Amino acid sequence: MAAAVHSPGAYGIHVTTPTLNEIPTEENAPSPKKRRLPRALRWLIRGFLLMVLATVLYFGAAELGTRIAINGSADPDAGGIDVYLVSNGVHVDIWVPAQRPERDWVAWLPNEVPLRPSGYVAFGWGDREFFLNVPTWDDLTLGTALRGAFLPTPSAMHVLAFSGPPRIGDNVHRLSITAKRYSDLVAFIDSGFQLEDDGRPVLLDHPGYNWNDRFFDGSAHYHLFSTCNVWTNSAVKAMGQKAALWAPFERSARYHLPRNRGSR
Numbered sequence: 001m002a003a004a005v006h007s008p009g010a011y012g013i014h015v016t017t018p019t020l021n022e023i024p025t026e027e028n029a030p031s032p033k034k035r036r037l038p039r040a041l042r043w044l045i046r047g048f049l050l051m052v053l054a055t056v057l058y059f060g061a062a063e064l065g066t067r068i069a070i071n072g073s074a075d076p077d078a079g080g081i082d083v084y085l086v087s088n089g090v091h092v093d094i095w096v097p098a099q100r101p102e103r104d105w106v107a108w109l110p111n112e113v114p115l116r117p118s119g120y121v122a123f124g125w126g127d128r129e130f131f132l133n134v135p136t137w138d139d140l141t142l143g144t145a146l147r148g149a150f151l152p153t154p155s156a157m158h159v160l161a162f163s164g165p166p167r168i169g170d171n172v173h174r175l176s177i178t179a180k181r182y183s184d185l186v187a188f189i190d191s192g193f194q195l196e197d198d199g200r201p202v203l204l205d206h207p208g209y210n211w212n213d214r215f216f217d218g219s220a221h222y223h224l225f226s227t228c229n230v231w232t233n234s235a236v237k238a239m240g241q242k243a244a245l246w247a248p249f250e251r252s253a254r255y256h257l258p259r260n261r262g263s264r
């Protein structure tokens with residue numbers, strides 16, 4: 001590279017004349033500094049992308065867990081005790097006979113649950129705040145939804161009394177099981193309650209939605225990976241019946257159930 005030429009200028013002042021190579025051109029001109037996004041915005045974008053990735057993974061795992069069957073060879077008509085899985089479109093409850101030798105629910109539950117010996121009793125486990133404070137979807141708040149989804153929250157058991165089995169419908173599935181399998185189901189349902197020292201359930205101070213239902217203190221915690229439908233699906237597993245490997249959604253809990261609409 002040629003050196004710059006120094007020549008005397010006016011009044012004896014030396015002037016440095018740049019050579020050709022020192023004159024800025026498109027090739028040798030300094031590149032402008034790249035503008036970086038503010039740090040807060042960068043973290044916001046990263047957080048958003050992580051949430052999208054986590055959502056995709058969660059729903060992907062749910063779909064995979066739904067399709068993988070447990071107890072695939074079970075016979076849904078192998079016994080003489082009829083239990084029912086009944087969906088309300090979002091959540092699936094378990095209906096069992098109110099009185100049997102394996103468990104007399106009429107005697108086990110307090111009088112606040114108006115059971116008849118010839119009737120049925122339905123159980124549903126879930127998020128306590130949702131159960132107690134969201135009687136209708138119009139009452140659901142963003143805070144309740146986010147806490148239930150992302151934080152381990154206390155649980156409750158919803159218990160409903162009915163005069164008989166559910167009416168036949170597309171939302172109803174019947175499983176006929178043996179006395180041994182029914183005893184296994186009873187033990188599983190018991191594990192969903194927080195029990196007193198005498199083995200009885202803890203009634204919560206809430207009037208229920210209607211005259212025939214009440215809420216009880218639940219065991220364990222509700223969260224994104226342990227939902228109400230996961231609990232119901234686990235009850236089906238406890239009966240030795242065909243169920244999903246993991247069933248966080250209503251569709252998942254019903255996916256492997258017999259399509260018999262509750263009829264004999």
